[in-house]
Amino acid sequence: MKMRSILGALVIVSLSVMPVWAENLTPEEIKKMVDEAVEKRLQERERQEPLLEPREGVEPTADPGVGPIPEVGRDLRAKERQPLSFSSTGSGRLLYAKPFLTFPKAIVGGYFDIQYRAHRNSVMETGDYNDIRGGQGVSNGFDQQRLVPFIYADITDHVKFASEIEIEHGIRETNDIEVSAEFAFVDYLIHESVNLRGGIILLPIGKFNLLHDSPLNDLTDRPLVSTLIIPSTIAETGAGIYGTFYPGRTGKLDYEVYVTTGPCGYGADGEPRVNEFDGTKNSRQRKCLSDDGLDINNGKTVVGRVAYSPMLGVEVGGSGYYGNQSPSSYNPLSIFAIDWTLQKGPFELIGEAAWAYARNNALAIPRNTIGFAPGARLTGIGTLNPLGVPPERMQGFYIQGNYHFMPSFLTNLSPKRFGEGSTFTAVIRYDRVNLNLDNKAENAGQLEQISFGLNYRPIEDTVFKISYQYMPKSFNPNDGQRIHDSALVLSAATYF
Numbered sequence: 001m002k003m004r005s006i007l008g009a010l011v012i013v014s015l016s017v018m019p020v021w022a023e024n025l026t027p028e029e030i031k032k033m034v035d036e037a038v039e040k041r042l043q044e045r046e047r048q049e050p051l052l053e054p055r056e057g058v059e060p061t062a063d064p065g066v067g068p069i070p071e072v073g074r075d076l077r078a079k080e081r082q083p084l085s086f087s088s089t090g091s092g093r094l095l096y097a098k099p100f101l102t103f104p105k106a107i108v109g110g111y112f113d114i115q116y117r118a119h120r121n122s123v124m125e126t127g128d129y130n131d132i133r134g135g136q137g138v139s140n141g142f143d144q145q146r147l148v149p150f151i152y153a154d155i156t157d158h159v160k161f162a163s164e165i166e167i168e169h170g171i172r173e174t175n176d177i178e179v180s181a182e183f184a185f186v187d188y189l190i191h192e193s194v195n196l197r198g199g200i201i202l203l204p205i206g207k208f209n210l211l212h213d214s215p216l217n218d219l220t221d222r223p224l225v226s227t228l229i230i231p232s233t234i235a236e237t238g239a240g241i242y243g244t245f246y247p248g249r250t251g252k253l254d255y256e257v258y259v260t261t262g263p264c265g266y267g268a269d270g271e272p273r274v275n276e277f278d279g280t281k282n283s284r285q286r287k288c289l290s291d292d293g294l295d296i297n298n299g300k301t302v303v304g305r306v307a308y309s310p311m312l313g314v315e316v317g318g319s320g321y322y323g324n325q326s327p328s329s330y331n332p333l334s335i336f337a338i339d340w341t342l343q344k345g346p347f348e349l350i351g352e353a354a355w356a357y358a359r360n361n362a363l364a365i366p367r368n369t370i371g372f373a374p375g376a377r378l379t380g381i382g383t384l385n386p387l388g389v390p391p392e393r394m395q396g397f398y399i400q401g402n403y404h405f406m407p408s409f410l411t412n413l414s415p416k417r418f419g420e421g422s423t424f425t426a427v428i429r430y431d432r433v434n435l436n437l438d439n440k441a442e443n444a445g446q447l448e449q450i451s452f453g454l455n456y457r458p459i460e461d462t463v464f465k466i467s468y469q470y471m472p473k474s475f476n477p478n479d480g481q482r483i484h485d486s487a488l489v490l491s492a493a494t495y496f
Helices: 004-018 028-053 092-096 224-227 409-412
Strands: 107-119 142-153 159-167 180-190 196-202 235-245 251-261 302-309 314-324 330-343 347-358 393-405 422-436 446-459 462-476 482-494
Touching: 092 196, 092 235, 092 251, 159 462, 180 235, 224 347, 224 422, 235 302, 302 393, 314 422
Parallel strands: none
Antiparallel strands: 107 142, 107 482, 142 159, 159 180, 180 196, 196 235, 235 251, 251 302, 302 314, 314 330, 330 347, 347 393, 393 422, 422 446, 446 462, 462 482
């Protein structure tokens, strides 16, 4: 009615500037002319309406979870889109909650980090110079550890593409440099409750593997359990589904499940790649000795995660991974993990626990060339103890507490540098893993670490970190010995 009145007034004004036409018209004819003109203008406006932005107060009618990329990763329980942090809840949709997604187009972003670390012992490797230094390694150094471009694309409201290209230790021109597609997949969004995904998939084993970006995490080093038992980051080629349900008034249930290529648990000579030195890290598909990176045994792996969030800031997740890792026998690798996130005001309590079982990893596989009969115990292979056998069972966990704060005197001193959006975080984390539960020898596969950290974020996407690590049970890769160690670590990371 308001629009009709405005248009009518405009028509009357236009008649007033055309006296030759208006002076001979009766009031009834003028009213009829005004009504016809208003009706014509309203019809024109209705035809143009779909091209305009939605009017204020009108809710979009698209299916939940379908639309431009910035909305795909949104938690519908919150009116405003929440900034991504480790306390974010979700599963398959977390990958779309990146801070650089602003408008539906092909988008390039990513993150970068650099670090300096100083250890009490010379535990850092020196590559081909290890022999010259007598295998001693070095105790401190800089490392530009990761440069990670992201490419996201809004193909249609229902079709999305996402990829991450990881460049590790990029300044080097040796075999130490790693360039790989961390993930690259296409999604077909059907409804928030069920969506299809296929490609190189970041596997949902625990939560850290999904949210491992350096700018997200409040400590420089990744948790031990999330690198040695869950070999973050782990991705495999495959396909599956994911989705979200909202049970109850404030509850949220996320799930994702995939069928993938599976692990590469053995070298070309039949030596197990799951061992006391590296845990399960070298069983990842990206480490496979197959030239084409395809399946080594015609077997497939099933992997999935279910996470329940009864309210904002609280989430508990459970995940599992199961698939054959042998090229000539059935020796499956299984990993089970639970993770938790609790957030209350400035406090966060996060953590993850995992158990791995590499069945028959201590036995020689058929057609091996390392001098053991099939089924024989592999004494002195993949273990620190020359009389020991490779591990079959592993377990570990970490628990971390964060406290976010901003001293008021800093805000008063420099509102631009320490104002809204900036924060300090105090961190403490306890890590413990055992990479060979079957070996009862003291410290055989045990690693333990306590980390104290402080970081500053001028904005949520950029962080400067300092931490001290006390490692009563550590490992020196240069001489293969368990040692006591400590380290000071400084780093910076940012999304771009």
